[in-house]
Amino acid sequence: MKSNLLNPAEELLIPYSDTVSAITEALGNAKNVLIGTHEHPDGDALGSSLAIMHALESKGITCTAYIPDAAPNYFAYLPGYERLTTVKPNIDAFDTVILLDYTQLPRTHLEAEVLAHGRVISIDHHYDNTKKATINLVVPEAAATAHILFPLILALDIAITQDIATCLLTGIFTDTGSFMHDSVTPEILQISSYLMKKGARLSHIAHETYQKKDLPSLRIWGKALSRISISPTTGASVSVITKEDLEECGATLDDLSGIVSMLNTLPDTKFAMMLVEYGDGKVKGSLRSEPHKGVDVSKIAKRLGGGGHKLASGFEVAGHLVQVDGKWRVTRVG
Numbered sequence: 479m480k481s482n483l484l485n486p487a488e489e490l491l492i493p494y495s496d497t498v499s500a501i502t503e504a505l506g507n508a509k510n511v512l513i514g515t516h517e518h519p520d521g522d523a524l525g526s527s528l529a530i531m532h533a534l535e536s537k538g539i540t541c542t543a544y545i546p547d548a549a550p551n552y553f554a555y556l557p558g559y560e561r562l563t564t565v566k567p568n569i570d571a572f573d574t575v576i577l578l579d580y581t582q583l584p585r586t587h588l589e590a591e592v593l594a595h596g597r598v599i600s601i602d603h604h605y606d607n608t609k610k611a612t613i614n615l616v617v618p619e620a621a622a623t624a625h626i627l628f629p630l631i632l633a634l635d636i637a638i639t640q641d642i643a644t645c646l647l648t649g650i651f652t653d654t655g656s657f658m659h660d661s662v663t664p665e666i667l668q669i670s671s672y673l674m675k676k677g678a679r680l681s682h683i684a685h686e687t688y689q690k691k692d693l694p695s696l697r698i699w700g701k702a703l704s705r706i707s708i709s710p711t712t713g714a715s716v717s718v719i720t721k722e723d724l725e726e727c728g729a730t731l732d733d734l735s736g737i738v739s740m741l742n743t744l745p746d747t748k749f750a751m752m753l754v755e756y757g758d759g760k761v762k763g764s765l766r767s768e769p770h771k772g773v774d775v776s777k778i779a780k781r782l783g784g785g786g787h788k789l790a791s792g793f794e795v796a797g798h799l800v801q802v803d804g805k806w807r808v809t810r811v812g
């Protein structure tokens with residue numbers, strides 16, 4: 479009996495078959511590919527970048543995977559992690575550029591270069607991707623960019639190896655909030671099951687990404703949790719971490735990844751917002767909500783210059799976090 483296991487994956491790209499053909503054709507001629515993604519790369523950005531790198535290299539295509547800033551070290555288990563480079567590439571040296579999961583070009587730190595290049599393939603699941611590449615495969619129905627890459631890699635007639643499977647499952651696992659978000663469908667579980675059959679170890683991925691916290695990380699979580707407040711006007715649960723807090727705990731911005739989902743578990747709140755001041759006067763905001771709460775947090779993020787999904791969005795502004803009359807405020811610079 480013929481298995482229909484892969485049908486759900488193939489179905490995802492049926493409405494985009496012309497775009498998929500254009501990508502297949504473009505990659506058929508590619509020899510030297512630059513892979514790019516967004517700043518503060520997360521599991522989907524990194525997993526997708528390395529999955530497509532391994533896939534194309536199996537076809538004899540040379541790949542360079544550029545990340546605008548360093549990847550969190552808890553993703554070091556990803557095959558090919560050591561090849562991710564933060565050294566800004568000379569984009570003209572590549573015949574083709576693939577951009578993944580990035581929403582807007584400024585987040586790739588390659589905006590001007592990409593607009594001048596002329597052979598840029600964009601693959602993203604953010605509905606508000608600005609589609610400024612040469613070929614734009616934007617699939618908002620997908621739970622992760624890695625979810626789009628799975629059928630795309632199969633369409634390119636490339637076998638899913640254990641390395642590719644580990645990278646793709648990482649993207650799916652992290653972008654679905656450990657298989658807890660509304661985006662988890664029977665199809666996502668079928669694809670994940672297939673990836674496990676190809677050698678991806680789900681328990682290992684879960685352990686490395688979320689279940690392994692060092693002392694600085696636990697200390698900074700403690701500080702953030704002790705500072706939760708609920709806004710009576712917006713119904714938001716909010717917490718803040720300043721640069722001094724990070725220094726005091728010896729923690730980094732990456733250590734706070736996931737905390738906003740914890741704030742979002744509070745009953746009777748409308749959405750959650752985590753604000754972190756880091757580096758040289760930057761404030762990163764992360765927003766989350768849940769389907770029954772009826773709030774589209776991407777609209778809030780957009781008003782602040784960011785973007786994302788209805789239930790998970792973010793923004794970044796130049797500024798500082800200061801406390802005025804017991805209330806935390808962002809003072810913007812510039």
Ligand code: 5GP
Pocket residue numbers: 520581582585604738763764765783784785786787790791792793794
């Ligand atoms: P996180 O809170 O995990 O950093 O991001 C959640 C979601 O919001 C992600 O899907 C991410 O793409 C989006 N996002 C986060 N920060 C920004 C930002 O500065 N600009 C835009 N456009 N989207 C962001």
Ligand code: MN
Pocket residue numbers: 522523579603622623653
């Ligand atoms: Mn993603």
